[in-house]
Amino acid sequence: xxxxxxxxxxxxxxxxxxxxxxxxxxxxxxxxxxxxxxxxxxxxxxxxxxxxxxxxxxxxxxxxxxxxxxxxxxxxxxxxxxxxxxxxxxxxxxxxxxxxxxxxxxxxxxxxxxxxxxxxxxxxxxxxxxxxxxxxxxxxxxxxxxxxxxxxxxxxxxxxxxxxxxxxxxxxxxxxxxxxxxxxxxxxxxxxxxxxxxxxxxxxxxxxxxxxxxxxxxxxxxxxxxxxxxxxxxxxxxxxxxxxxxxxxxxxxxxxxxxxxxxxxxxxxxxxxxxxxxxxxxxxxxxxxxxxxxxxxxxxxxxxxxxxxxxxxxxxxxxxxxxx
Numbered sequence: 001x002x003x004x005x006x007x008x009x010x011x012x013x014x015x016x017x018x019x020x021x022x023x024x025x026x027x028x029x030x031x032x033x034x035x036x037x038x039x040x041x042x043x044x045x046x047x048x049x050x051x052x053x054x055x056x057x058x059x060x061x062x063x064x065x066x067x068x069x070x071x072x073x074x075x076x077x078x079x080x081x082x083x084x085x086x087x088x089x090x091x092x093x094x095x096x097x098x099x100x101x102x103x104x105x106x107x108x109x110x111x112x113x114x115x116x117x118x119x120x121x122x123x124x125x126x127x128x129x130x131x132x133x134x135x136x137x138x139x140x141x142x143x144x145x146x147x148x149x150x151x152x153x154x155x156x157x158x159x160x161x162x163x164x165x166x167x168x169x170x171x172x173x174x175x176x177x178x179x180x181x182x183x184x185x186x187x188x189x190x191x192x193x194x195x196x197x198x199x200x201x202x203x204x205x206x207x208x209x210x211x212x213x214x215x216x217x218x219x220x221x222x223x224x225x226x227x228x229x230x231x232x233x234x235x236x237x238x239x240x241x242x243x244x245x246x247x248x249x250x251x252x253x254x255x256x257x258x259x260x261x262x263x264x265x266x267x268x269x270x271x272x273x274x275x276x277x278x279x280x281x282x283x284x285x286x287x288x289x290x291x292x293x294x295x296x297x298x299x300x301x302x303x304x305x306x307x308x309x310x311x312x313x314x315x316x317x318x319x320x321x322x323x324x
Contacts, residue, residue: 247296
């Protein structure tokens, strides 16, 4: 049987996609935010336990055969922050990123990301700017906002900042999710999974919703909140139960960031996952001085999928993973 050679999207949809991306570039041009290009290949990877990067090798045939291990980027974040440290000013990028073991209705191993950094922006100001972006480019209604803590209290009657293992296990039993408990002693992971399974599907039903102040254990590259050391300056964006973006008021402390990377690799070891090579170029840039800024990574395929009323991201991509 002959395989389908046609695009996974219609040409009509691809033309609309092209128009949206052109409008995005116009938005940033008016805002004086510089477009940049950074490498798809990297000499280091990410330590995040939730991400599995693609690996490849470079071979040199000059004199002695030399093999250099490389990774495809999971996002352009580290390279772009090196530009910020070098004095680029506010920047954005539309590029391809790659994540292994991710394929489905809202996932493709190769996908398009919009990464955007604004100098001197607080988390709150960045949220407002993204909201304006959604309204201007995609005609979305003005977004709603809710804290991470408030989502748990609203949907599960649990406070994620003061809960305990016993209460969480009872909650898992209530929703018949006992079979998913692999990290019985990892409070943070149990909370994270509950959010994904029992809260996220209800978020942003009518309009985009910003969920902010994630627990510090889920801070990733976000700064700690100065008034409450239990929470971070991290936010995520949801619409119709789908995660569209992940943003931070960026951590600028070199020592704290290095410590987080080391802790990630310790968790990887505990979970029998391979340790990842820490990006020394990125850490050196942080040590030199990352300017005060906020940033966001937006899944452009998902965003366009929702804007064009499609049901899966392959309907807005020229060739999805099963046709590449």
